[in-house]
Amino acid sequence: MCGSLHRIAIALSGAVALFVMTARGQESPRPLAPGVLTVIPADSQPSETVTGPVAIPEIVEGMKDLKWTPQFAPQSETILDRASQVIYRRPVWCLEFAFKPLRMIDVDIPQSSGKMQRKRIWYMVYRVKNNGYDLNPSGAPDKWGHSVYSVEQVNFKDRRFLPHIVLHSFEFNKEYLDRVIPSAQRAIEERERMGVKLNNSVEISRVAIPLSDERADRSVWGVAMWEDVDSRMDFFSINVGGLTNAFKLADPAPATAAASESADKDRRILTKTLQLNFWRPGDAVLEHENEFHFGIPIDVDPVAQDQILAKYGVKQRLDYVWVYR
Numbered sequence: 001m002c003g004s005l006h007r008i009a010i011a012l013s014g015a016v017a018l019f020v021m022t023a024r025g026q027e028s029p030r031p032l033a034p035g036v037l038t039v040i041p042a043d044s045q046p047s048e049t050v051t052g053p054v055a056i057p058e059i060v061e062g063m064k065d066l067k068w069t070p071q072f073a074p075q076s077e078t079i080l081d082r083a084s085q086v087i088y089r090r091p092v093w094c095l096e097f098a099f100k101p102l103r104m105i106d107v108d109i110p111q112s113s114g115k116m117q118r119k120r121i122w123y124m125v126y127r128v129k130n131n132g133y134d135l136n137p138s139g140a141p142d143k144w145g146h147s148v149y150s151v152e153q154v155n156f157k158d159r160r161f162l163p164h165i166v167l168h169s170f171e172f173n174k175e176y177l178d179r180v181i182p183s184a185q186r187a188i189e190e191r192e193r194m195g196v197k198l199n200n201s202v203e204i205s206r207v208a209i210p211l212s213d214e215r216a217d218r219s220v221w222g223v224a225m226w227e228d229v230d231s232r233m234d235f236f237s238i239n240v241g242g243l244t245n246a247f248k249l250a251d252p253a254p255a256t257a258a259a260s261e262s263a264d265k266d267r268r269i270l271t272k273t274l275q276l277n278f279w280r281p282g283d284a285v286l287e288h289e290n291e292f293h294f295g296i297p298i299d300v301d302p303v304a305q306d307q308i309l310a311k312y313g314v315k316q317r318l319d320y321v322w323v324y325r
Contacts, residue, residue, distance in 0.1 A: 052087035164241035
């Protein structure tokens with residue numbers, strides 16, 4: 001009887017301590033063994049704060065009869081000339097991304113028929129961190145009155161992570177978007193026992209990620225899940241979008257933008273995305289999470305190695321690469 005009361009007292013004290021920690025916002029993840037977490041540093045470049053000079057096709061190609069010669073002003077002040085050489089400037093931020101090894105879990109997934117189906121879910125537990133040191137273009141007039149820009153480092157109070165995480169198979173040209181699977185999420189949290197909530201892609205987008213410093217790590221943890229993945233694949237990547245607001249414009253050539261409507265339709269914005277490279281010996285019979293390897297495999301045959309690199313779209317072995325897509 002005394003032993004039972006003692007166990008109940010311990011359980012109650014633990015529950016009270018957990019409640020107090022949560023109420024005070026002191027929830028922190030359990031310590032991980034060295035090497036378990038792979039950290040990808042934030043990557044912001046000064047060149048990403050500026051785009052241009054570029055033309056605005058909706059004006060240059062979409063609006064007729066704009067070309068004329070002014071009598072009392074320079075030609076460069078006309079709408080046509082100004083719209084032909086526009087410079088866009090903006091602050092650029094980037095979050096640090098870290099992840100645990102890719103894993104699998106078998107769970108029962110509810111189906112539209114009302115029944116349960118046992119499925120194998122691929123998942124990745126990750127962490128996003130706002131370290132600051134973002135870039136902001138700051139302009140100041142020179143002695144002639146022209147704005148001269150320099151890039152300064154700034155710290156934003158918080159940032160939002162709107163994830164777009166896609167698992168891409170190079171061999172079969174298949175893509176699997178990260179899914180929200182509540183039954184799998186609960187099972188993953190029980191298995192990982194991180195000590196913090198693992199947010200799915202919808203939940204983490206609602207969290208304002210505070211600025212971390214040397215005194216406090218205010219990282220936010222999440223989990224990406226993929227369903228019905230083709231187990232035959234050997235070479236694949238996980239593309240993580242939403243870590244930065246950096247982008248590039250990929251406008252059509254002026255000759256192809258004959259009208260405002262077509263110019264707007266053909267315009268593309270390429271966002272900066274983190275590509276994590278993985279490989280595994282594909283096996284549709286005996287799948288195991290220990291077969292996942294981060295990086296690109298080595299082949300002693302130079303020709304075969306070049307073919308492998310071509311699949312990942314790189315010229316040398318890189319575990320990860322930032323790309324615009």
